[in-house]
Amino acid sequence: MKPVFLSIRYSTCHWCHVIERESFEDEEVAALINRDYVAVKVDREERPDVDHLYMSVCQAMTGRGGWPLTIVMAPEKKLFFAGTYFPKARKHGRYGLLDILPQLVGKWREDPAKVAEIGERIVEEIQRRMNANLEGELSNDILERAYRFYEEVYDPAYGGFGDAPKFPTSHNLLFLLQYWKRTGEAKALAMVENTLDRMYRCGLYDHIGYGFLSTECGAELIYIRYNG
Numbered sequence: 001m002k003p004v005f006l007s008i009r010y011s012t013c014h015w016c017h018v019i020e021r022e023s024f025e026d027e028e029v030a031a032l033i034n035r036d037y038v039a040v041k042v043d044r045e046e047r048p049d050v051d052h053l054y055m056s057v058c059q060a061m062t063g064r065g066g067w068p069l070t071i072v073m074a075p076e077k078k079l080f081f082a083g084t085y086f087p088k089a090r091k092h093g094r095y096g097l098l099d100i101l102p103q104l105v106g107k108w109r110e111d112p113a114k115v116a117e118i119g120e121r122i123v124e125e126i127q128r129r130m131n132a133n134l135e136g137e138l139s140n141d142i143l144e145r146a147y148r149f150y151e152e153v154y155d156p157a158y159g160g161f162g163d164a165p166k167f168p169t170s171h172n173l174l175f176l177l178q179y180w181k182r183t184g185e186a187k188a189l190a191m192v193e194n195t196l197d198r199m200y201r202c203g204l205y206d207h208i209g210y211g212f213l214s215t216e217c218g219a220e221l222i223y224i225r226y227n228g
Contacts, residue, residue, distance in 0.1 A: 001075050003108050003115075005037035005101070008051050008069040010044045013167075015085040016068045023088045023097050032098070036105040037072075044069075058082040060126045072104050074112070078119030080104075147179050147188065154191050159198035168199060 007024075009016035023029045033039050044051035044067065051069065057079060059065040066084040073079035081104055089096040108115050150172065153161045160166040173192045180188035 004073050006040045006071040008042045013067045074116050080119045159195035
């Protein structure tokens, strides 16, 4: 038996194409994965439910998420490693697949029962955290702090949030729309309108329906109509 190497990607993700080109099409990396792992590739656009599950786990384990999503787990689907993009070899202080994969399979071979036990504890802890997050209600203070965060990282020149490269994450805009509806804060609406306007001007929209289509919330499709 071998551990499972799961990679979740999608067609419009920049780093997904990078890891495909520099690692998965590389003979050295491919030979390593095929020798020591059962390799599984998932398209998040085809299976957003699978992506949502493992992304939640990655975020709970590491405090961050993104694509490509890299998961290593026991055959019983009890994962013991999660991360996002990794280069072929270590660079810029970031470990590479050629460093990580031999170490993980080495641990697996030395004591698979111990690795499975670690995976079980990870699953239990993540379930506890996720269930805890379902308790209670969002306070006005939390919503206000979330809004202030978006306000700080907002890019007034080109729209969106943070530095390049940017990805059109619909949940950011949906939060701001709900915040504007709840509080009447005009700037929240202005950030959404400017971001969508910049996307529209760059041609990043549905050229048939003239809107924006996203699958950021799992299987649910969210369609934001552009009325400019």
